[in-house]
Amino acid sequence: MKNYEGSCGCGAIHYSFAGEPINSVFCYCKECQVRTGSDKWFGLWVPKDKLTFTKGSPASFTRPGDSGQAMNHLFCGDCGTNLCVEVTVADFYSVAAPTIRGDQQLSPKMAIYTASAPDWAVFPEGVPQFDILPPGLGD
Numbered sequence: 001m002k003n004y005e006g007s008c009g010c011g012a013i014h015y016s017f018a019g020e021p022i023n024s025v026f027c028y029c030k031e032c033q034v035r036t037g038s039d040k041w042f043g044l045w046v047p048k049d050k051l052t053f054t055k056g057s058p059a060s061f062t063r064p065g066d067s068g069q070a071m072n073h074l075f076c077g078d079c080g081t082n083l084c085v086e087v088t089v090a091d092f093y094s095v096a097a098p099t100i101r102g103d104q105q106l107s108p109k110m111a112i113y114t115a116s117a118p119d120w121a122v123f124p125e126g127v128p129q130f131d132i133l134p135p136g137l138g139d
């Protein structure tokens with residue numbers, strides 16, 4: 001089974017997870033724009049029990065998601081890198097793909113919250129797009 005390892009910019013926090021992500025998603029919601037300073041968050045969805053922090057422990061802040069359930073944002077308290085979001089309504093982490101180390105050949109499988117994207121956003125070709133979420137997800 002493939003093992004993924006990632007870390008924040010300063011190296012204080014390391015994490016790993018085994019197996020392929022259950023989804024890989026470009027999210028263009030406003031919150032992700034604010035958190036990343038770009039048009040989107042590239043999230044790898046990993047079941048909560050598959051991911052472990054192998055060095056350090058992340059700082060966090062919590063906000064309510066669209067579902068009303070908590071979204072726990074985990075980030076490095078030293079360098080500020082966003083590492084992942086714990087989506088409590090569905091018990092998975094959305095791991096920031098750019099924090100994965102090594103050449104992992106990761107690509108998005110869907111684009112969500114595209115209705116919130118800035119005018120200059122460029123969507124990936126050949127990938128399903130959803131104004132908000134695909135039917136059955138997140139509601």
Ligand SMILES: [Zn+2]
Binds near residue numbers: 011077078079081
């Ligand atoms: Zn750091």
Ligand SMILES: [Zn+2]
Binds near residue numbers: 028031032113
């Ligand atoms: Zn988002």
